[in-house]
Amino acid sequence: MSLKKADKLLIVALMILSLVLLIPLFRNAPQSGLAKVYVKDQEVLSIDLSQDALYSVEGTNGEVEIEVNDHQIRVTQENSPHHLCSKQGFVSDPNTPIVCLPNETVVRIEGGTGQDTMIQ
Amino acid sequence: MKVRKTVELAFLMGAGIVLQITESFLPISWILPGFKIGFANITGLFALQMYGISAMWLVNLGRVFLACLCQGTLFSVAFWISLAGSLLSMIGMSMAYKMKCFSIFGVSVMGAAMHSIGQVLMVTWIYQQYFMQLFLPVLLALSIVSGLCTGWLTQLLMKRWKGRNV
Numbered sequence A: 001m002s003l004k005k006a007d008k009l010l011i012v013a014l015m016i017l018s019l020v021l022l023i024p025l026f027r028n029a030p031q032s033g034l035a036k037v038y039v040k041d042q043e044v045l046s047i048d049l050s051q052d053a054l055y056s057v058e059g060t061n062g063e064v065e066i067e068v069n070d071h072q073i074r075v076t077q078e079n080s081p082h083h084l085c086s087k088q089g090f091v092s093d094p095n096t097p098i099v100c101l102p103n104e105t106v107v108r109i110e111g112g113t114g115q116d117t118m119i120q
Numbered sequence B: 001m002k003v004r005k006t007v008e009l010a011f012l013m014g015a016g017i018v019l020q021i022t023e024s025f026l027p028i029s030w031i032l033p034g035f036k037i038g039f040a041n042i043t044g045l046f047a048l049q050m051y052g053i054s055a056m057w058l059v060n061l062g063r064v065f066l067a068c069l070c071q072g073t074l075f076s077v078a079f080w081i082s083l084a085g086s087l088l089s090m091i092g093m094s095m096a097y098k099m100k101c102f103s104i105f106g107v108s109v110m111g112a113a114m115h116s117i118g119q120v121l122m123v124t125w126i127y128q129q130y131f132m133q134l135f136l137p138v139l140l141a142l143s144i145v146s147g148l149c150t151g152w153l154t155q156l157l158m159k160r161w162k163g164r165n166v
Helices: A005-027 B003-023 B041-051 B053-071 B077-099 B104-127 B131-161
Strands: A034-039 A042-048 A053-059 A062-069 A072-077 A098-100 A105-109
Touching (some): A034 A053, B041 B053, B053 B077
Antiparallel strands (some): A034 A105, A053 A062
């Protein structure tokens, strides 16, 4: 393998670029007070994250239980083959939605700022 | 176009289709959604090194269309994502090739990086979901590895091809 100087420069530039793109992800964790639950693209529930509570919505396969605790939200019980969304655990980041495809249910924390990540 | 060139490009396109379909069976994308080595780009790189830019565009575009036709995903979401990735990657590789200062590895890494950027942009545009951009830094870092891998394989291929006819 014989790399030219320009190749090495390109590789280093790409490494720096990927590190730089990582920075806004660590800084960008705005505290948001609102989570929304969508079933079949319809908004069914708007949850205040400052109050710890239990909620329940009607998904495709039955009840989906949602728990709010300490500004974080998780799905506790649902009917699906792999239980991916309840295994996901607590989520506090607007960038990471909880998606339960078998129930066609999405739990998303509303982002405080307009944009998540900039790509140049 | 000479008959020899036509036949060789057709062989390359066919090999690319086989590589792309075979690669979709590999479970490597379990590491990260959307990540793969991109073995199919070996044929595009090879065409670029042997015949120049227009041959690479022909081989890669034909490969994307025909492989999606074989898999039954033509004009589906997966097809548009794949097409956007290859278009950007081909633009990147053409530019890197024209600049003359890159070796085959540089061209290949440029193609791999542009491919992941194109895919992420297309996913963002289609789904209007911005969380895919979280993967972009990791995808870019991994594309260095996969670009070096395909570049190295293409170099091996060219060493063996030297002085041979089809």
